[in-house]
Amino acid sequence: xKISVALAAYKGEKYLGEQIESxxxxxxxxxxxxxxxxxxxxxxxxxxxxxxxxxxxxxxxxGPGRGVCSxxxxxxxxxxxxxxxxxxxDDVWLPNKVSxxxxxxxxxxxxxMHDARVTDASLNIKQNSFFAMHNTRLGxxxxxxxxxxxxxxxxxxxxxxxIVLPFPQDLPMHDQWIGLLTELYGRVxxxxxxxxxxxxxxxxxxxxxxSVAHKLKWRFDLAKELARRTxxxxxxxxxx
Numbered sequence: 433x434k435i436s437v438a439l440a441a442y443k444g445e446k447y448l449g450e451q452i453e454s455x456x457x458x459x460x461x462x463x464x465x466x467x468x469x470x471x472x473x474x475x476x477x478x479x480x481x482x483x484x485x486x487x488x489x490x491x492x493x494x495g496p497g498r499g500v501c502s503x504x505x506x507x508x509x510x511x512x513x514x515x516x517x518x519x520x521x522d523d524v525w526l527p528n529k530v531s532x533x534x535x536x537x538x539x540x541x542x543x544x545m546h547d548a549r550v551t552d553a554s555l556n557i558k559q560n561s562f563f564a565m566h567n568t569r570l571g572x573x574x575x576x577x578x579x580x581x582x583x584x585x586x587x588x589x590x591x592x593x594x595i596v597l598p599f600p601q602d603l604p605m606h607d608q609w610i611g612l613l614t615e616l617y618g619r620v621x622x623x624x625x626x627x628x629x630x631x632x633x634x635x636x637x638x639x640x641x642x643s644v645a646h647k648l649k650w651r652f653d654l655a656k657e658l659a660r661r662t663x664x665x666x667x668x669x670x671x672x
Contacts, residue, residue: 433537435463435530436513436590440495440503444521445475447631451523452483452490458530463489465519468507470495476521501606504583505599514590518583518607522631523548524555529627533587542618543588543611545581546627553633562630563622570622572615576651581611584628588614595665600657604650612658617665 437455441448448467455465467480472494484490493510495503508516515537517530529546536544547568550559559565568580575581586607595617596610603609614620 433514433534434512435459435515435517435534436511437463437465437517437519438504438507438511439465439467439519439521440470440500440507441467441476441480441521442470442495442500442503443474443476444469445479447522448476448479449483451519451521451525452480454525455519456483456487456489458525458527459489461489464511464513465490466493466507466510467491468493468495468503468510470497470499470503501599501603504606505597508593509597511590515587516590516593517587520584522633523584524629524631526627526629532623532625532627536621536623537587537589539621540619541621542592543586543614543620544623545586545611545620546623547625548582548585548628548630549626550630550632553631555629555631557629558632561626563624568622570615570620572612575608575611575615576654579605579608579611581605581607582630583607583610584630586610589618592618595661600653600661602653603657604646604654608654609657612654613661616662 452465469476480490480492484492496506533544533546548562549557550562551557566580583606592614596613599606599609
């Protein structure tokens with residue numbers, strides 16, 4: 433199966449090279465890293481083009497300039513692989529990530545999410561298990577109420593693109609959207625093993641906090657969009 437890595441970038445030049453170098457050795461000759469850059473013309477583009485010059489598996493595309501969810505949507509849309517790995521710009525993949533995730537995909541999982549070691553900017557480990565920190569668990573109801581899905585630890589079969597895309601407007605969390613729809617229409621598998629170094633620092637694009645009022649509004653809007661999307665999917669499948 434061909435692997436695509438959907439990497440959303442924005443001012444990512446500080447750590448992006450280290451991330452790409454942790455991914456490329458794990459990919460086969462026909463695989464790809466699709467980098468969607470939400471600030472074209474800057475240093476991030478130079479970093480990506482440096483790698484793409486000597487490795488054609490690295491592809492640079494311009495982002496839509498509408499925030500992280502739209503940028504991931506753009507990267508996913510341009511992926512041509514059978515399996516899509518979501519990827520942040522500032523983490524480091526551990527050497528067995530791809531092989532371990534693909535093992536679960538080949539065993540029938542539609543979406544796989546693995547654990548991570550949480551680090552500071554210098555990759556000093558602060559927490560050995562992201563799952564333990566967030567009480568990660570499966571199930572639609574549990575993850576609608578309190579999201580456990582984290583994109584940088586997720587990979588899914590490309591067949592899910594026809595269910596999860598396009599993203600709704602103003603979607604706050606692309607990973608929760610993908611995870612919840614897969615809970616409804618596919619098989620989700622957790623790997624209780626850290627497979628990346630999840631770098632947390634003051635410049636992270638994802639992972640910020642929101643007020644209670646914002647979270648309540650997100651849940652209300654999310655429920656409406658999920659109802660709309662499931663109605664569309666069921667109609668396409670001939671389900672009444």
